[in-house]
Amino acid sequence: MAGRIEDYALIGDMQTAALVCRDGTADWLCLPRFDSHAVFAGILGTEEHGFWRIGPAHADDAEPPAADRRRYVGDSLILESVWDAPGRGTVRVTDFMPPRDGAPQLVRIVEGVSGRVRMRSALRMRFSYGRVVPWVHQVEGRTVAVAGPDSIWLDTDVETHGEHLTTYSDFTVKEGDRVAFTISWQPSHRPQPPLADPMGALEATTEFWREWVDHCTYRGPYREAVVRSLITLKALTYAPTGGIVAAPTTSLPEDIGGVRNWDYRYTWLRDAAITLSSLLRTGYREEARAWREWLLRAVAGDPENLQIMYGIAGERELGEAELDWLPGYENSAPVRVGNGAANQLQLDVYGEVTEALHLAHMTGLSRNDYASLLQLKLIRYLEDHWDQPDEGIWEVRGPRRHFVHSKVMAWVAVDRTIKLIESGDADGPLDKWAELRDTIHRDVCEKGYDPERNTFTQSYGSKELDASLLLIPQVGFLPPDDKRVIGTIEAIQRELSTSDGFILRYPTEGSDEGVDGLPGDEGAFLACSFWMADDLAMIGRVDEARRLFEKLLALRNDLGLLAEEWDPRLQRQVGNFPQAFSHVPLIDTALRLTASGAYGG
Numbered sequence: 001m002a003g004r005i006e007d008y009a010l011i012g013d014m015q016t017a018a019l020v021c022r023d024g025t026a027d028w029l030c031l032p033r034f035d036s037h038a039v040f041a042g043i044l045g046t047e048e049h050g051f052w053r054i055g056p057a058h059a060d061d062a063e064p065p066a067a068d069r070r071r072y073v074g075d076s077l078i079l080e081s082v083w084d085a086p087g088r089g090t091v092r093v094t095d096f097m098p099p100r101d102g103a104p105q106l107v108r109i110v111e112g113v114s115g116r117v118r119m120r121s122a123l124r125m126r127f128s129y130g131r132v133v134p135w136v137h138q139v140e141g142r143t144v145a146v147a148g149p150d151s152i153w154l155d156t157d158v159e160t161h162g163e164h165l166t167t168y169s170d171f172t173v174k175e176g177d178r179v180a181f182t183i184s185w186q187p188s189h190r191p192q193p194p195l196a197d198p199m200g201a202l203e204a205t206t207e208f209w210r211e212w213v214d215h216c217t218y219r220g221p222y223r224e225a226v227v228r229s230l231i232t233l234k235a236l237t238y239a240p241t242g243g244i245v246a247a248p249t250t251s252l253p254e255d256i257g258g259v260r261n262w263d264y265r266y267t268w269l270r271d272a273a274i275t276l277s278s279l280l281r282t283g284y285r286e287e288a289r290a291w292r293e294w295l296l297r298a299v300a301g302d303p304e305n306l307q308i309m310y311g312i313a314g315e316r317e318l319g320e321a322e323l324d325w326l327p328g329y330e331n332s333a334p335v336r337v338g339n340g341a342a343n344q345l346q347l348d349v350y351g352e353v354t355e356a357l358h359l360a361h362m363t364g365l366s367r368n369d370y371a372s373l374l375q376l377k378l379i380r381y382l383e384d385h386w387d388q389p390d391e392g393i394w395e396v397r398g399p400r401r402h403f404v405h406s407k408v409m410a411w412v413a414v415d416r417t418i419k420l421i422e423s424g425d426a427d428g429p430l431d432k433w434a435e436l437r438d439t440i441h442r443d444v445c446e447k448g449y450d451p452e453r454n455t456f457t458q459s460y461g462s463k464e465l466d467a468s469l470l471l472i473p474q475v476g477f478l479p480p481d482d483k484r485v486i487g488t489i490e491a492i493q494r495e496l497s498t499s500d501g502f503i504l505r506y507p508t509e510g511s512d513e514g515v516d517g518l519p520g521d522e523g524a525f526l527a528c529s530f531w532m533a534d535d536l537a538m539i540g541r542v543d544e545a546r547r548l549f550e551k552l553l554a555l556r557n558d559l560g561l562l563a564e565e566w567d568p569r570l571q572r573q574v575g576n577f578p579q580a581f582s583h584v585p586l587i588d589t590a591l592r593l594t595a596s597g598a599y600g601g
Helices: 198-213 223-235 269-281 285-299 348-362 369-385 404-422 430-447 467-474 483-495 526-538 542-553 580-596
Strands: 009-012 017-020 025-030 038-040 051-056 069-072 079-085 089-096 105-124 135-139 142-147 150-156 161-163 166-174 178-187 565-567 572-574
Touching (some): 051 079, 051 089, 079 105, 105 198, 269 285, 285 369, 348 369, 348 404, 369 404, 369 430, 404 467, 467 483, 467 526, 483 526, 526 542, 526 565, 526 580, 542 580
Antiparallel strands (some): 009 017, 017 025, 025 038, 051 105, 069 079, 079 089, 105 178, 142 150
């Protein structure tokens, strides 16, 4: 049975990632890429769909014991889980995925700390999201599982045996003993991969993370939370191309037992752009440069038809399908792969991309003439399309609307491009676009504002609120002290806050299909809650902002990780995990509060 979402740890190699539960079970792993088919899909089904557990031996009819404590080793993505086995001793398991040039590997090292502890490794490999049972056999003393184009090689010094279509290893460790297991993926038509070197890989992985974290320029009071979020964002970066996935998982539900289950293993322009912003402001210029190059390749040849998301190598076709053999996380079905929202019209992405390119330019990232040309092409598109209805930031599957946030971000795109022209680094019709900027601004203030309630609204003519309106002062559309901004912040606090003070994206209103065209509810959206803390700080309510921020930090799991949402009824994390769109605003709010001096201690 899968654990709660917050029971999982992330390990990864900047090309794919695994989720490891408190009981030592790897329940999710796609090989060789984030968006490949899963070989462990137990988190979306049962153990029949693939898992790998290493921990103290237990009775077959008993639940595997959870680790007594766990942590990441320093500022790294190396996980240590420790069990105190009563009357037997203490054992530690170290899990990691070494950054790679060759075959992807998952390494698990068992160490005896004290006493003598009987251990078991149970490895059930299933290809194609748990549907295909591989042929498992021995080749020159190594265990290999083969199915179609894929093969996985298991290396270990202890004996293995097969039973119930599972590969087991039963062994005992005493103080000072060390037993390593490594699985390596390889195309099945290729020769076997080199023998693993677990200890050498551990040393190299430790050094990689030490050097990477040393580049962080943030030295404020929230450094632990910021660094862990930065490491998480780095782990969600696909190193060969610079693309950034929104999350490493699919179909972890926003509503337990419901249908709000989506595949997030792709690069949303919005998520990637705000990730780039956070990386730039904390010293990570190389990641920002790589993302800009990914963007230029992804949109090359057709920038006017900007998609809201692409594959991690820039793929455009992300067709959505349902895996009906998987029951879903806690019976939250359907399980989806691919994402049909890729073909939606979301005008806000033009603003997010332009803002990211603008920030890269302002922070001295080396000039790229094609990036400037791309900005100009995007504005020429917006000239003719900014006043159209769209699906908006939240990818609604209901009718298109004139979403206020989309119009505001269209204004951002024009404004930042005007600034580029004024800096002398691009040529364009300055007067014409200045007039366009004023036209969009006037349109939003006239049609997207409710003077009776003193608040901007979700869309033109609507009465609903939307937490994306919190970004109005953050992007500079209006100053923080504008009465309309303050009124909007206070209205969202009144109407979109949960009982514990966190912020919903918009009203979902139970089982009836609302603006997003879907049944069911969802939790408080964590990014929106961080935006509220930001806004409170901007309007001078810094103590309130700090209290909200620190409440949000308390929602992180014991390893500092956040999913997409928080369910206030169930008091647990929900949605895909870990979520870039939660960790980025955490960083941004920490930077703002640090700059304002609004922190405790």
